[in-house]
Amino acid sequence: MQGTGIYRSDDGGNSWKHIGLNDTWHIGEIAVHPKNPDIVVVAAQGHFWSPNKNRGIYRTEDGGKSWEHVLYVDANTGANDIVFSMANPNTLYASTWENYPDVKGAKSGVFKSEDGGKTWHKIVNGITINEHTGRIGVAASWQDENKAYIFVNQRNNSSSTGTGEIYKTEDGGKNWVRTHLKNIKALSVIGWYFMDIYVSPKNDSEIYGLGVRMIHSVDGGKSFEYVGGVVTHLSPSPAQTLHLDHCELWINPLNPEELLLGNDGGLYQSYDGGKHWLHLNNIPTGEFYDIEINNQI
Numbered sequence: 001m002q003g004t005g006i007y008r009s010d011d012g013g014n015s016w017k018h019i020g021l022n023d024t025w026h027i028g029e030i031a032v033h034p035k036n037p038d039i040v041v042v043a044a045q046g047h048f049w050s051p052n053k054n055r056g057i058y059r060t061e062d063g064g065k066s067w068e069h070v071l072y073v074d075a076n077t078g079a080n081d082i083v084f085s086m087a088n089p090n091t092l093y094a095s096t097w098e099n100y101p102d103v104k105g106a107k108s109g110v111f112k113s114e115d116g117g118k119t120w121h122k123i124v125n126g127i128t129i130n131e132h133t134g135r136i137g138v139a140a141s142w143q144d145e146n147k148a149y150i151f152v153n154q155r156n157n158s159s160s161t162g163t164g165e166i167y168k169t170e171d172g173g174k175n176w177v178r179t180h181l182k183n184i185k186a187l188s189v190i191g192w193y194f195m196d197i198y199v200s201p202k203n204d205s206e207i208y209g210l211g212v213r214m215i216h217s218v219d220g221g222k223s224f225e226y227v228g229g230v231v232t233h234l235s236p237s238p239a240q241t242l243h244l245d246h247c248e249l250w251i252n253p254l255n256p257e258e259l260l261l262g263n264d265g266g267l268y269q270s271y272d273g274g275k276h277w278l279h280l281n282n283i284p285t286g287e288f289y290d291i292e293i294n295n296q297i
Helices: none
Strands: 026-032 040-046 056-060 068-071 077-084 092-098 109-113 133-140 148-154 164-169 196-200 203-210 214-217 230-233 246-251 259-263 266-270 276-279
Touching: 040 092, 056 077, 077 133, 092 133, 109 133, 133 203, 148 196, 164 203, 196 246, 203 246
Parallel strands: 026 077, 133 196, 230 276
Antiparallel strands: 026 040, 040 056, 040 077, 056 068, 077 092, 092 109, 133 148, 148 164, 196 203, 203 214, 246 259, 259 266, 266 276
């Protein structure tokens, strides 16, 4: 299901105005400059199942009145993720993904900008990229502009052996090193649904990775544990555990023990780093997967 571009709210979400990028269809990520909210960058995946020129990274300096197409690989390769470095907002990291035809990924990659997103260069030294590479998530340290992580889904591996790989750079992307020995089993071979990674605002050795399961590391990705915890529901629910299929995470920069997690089960909140969760299932949202018609009547 395609989207219709970018929308902006100036009243805390009560109303919204369409501000362009109509034909990008699928938006992987939006990042707002931490000191100037009129500077915004958008990672656009474009038309997901067909070639499309409106893929890549777009940038605005006037709050969305005008947009510049600052990174374009080709009609089959879109941008998936993009982040500002909180240590230096002139530094940004982004990922691209070749997802057409047949969800191939040989032209996928990681890019860096050192001028606030105006220009970009590819930084893949040390990263395994092949025709089965899926989405790539990106996270940047809040303390060190040269330190960043990526979370890669290698779809040529099986779910039983693990499809996830995490790489780290400490020299601004000149070199990347895989942080762990065994593949990570938090994912699936789907390749286009997950792949987000987040770093704690106060400890850049603490990272979270999102997939079918959520993983947590406190040693810079050398070892991981699955995040589960005790779940309490606001409204009655037969579910006893943390739902699967994790898509978004917010870490409170003032208190990194506070987490907001979005997955296929809804919205969850934790105040102790994921040991206990409050399931905010009083929000009136839902998702329809299919509709069938009885042709006999």
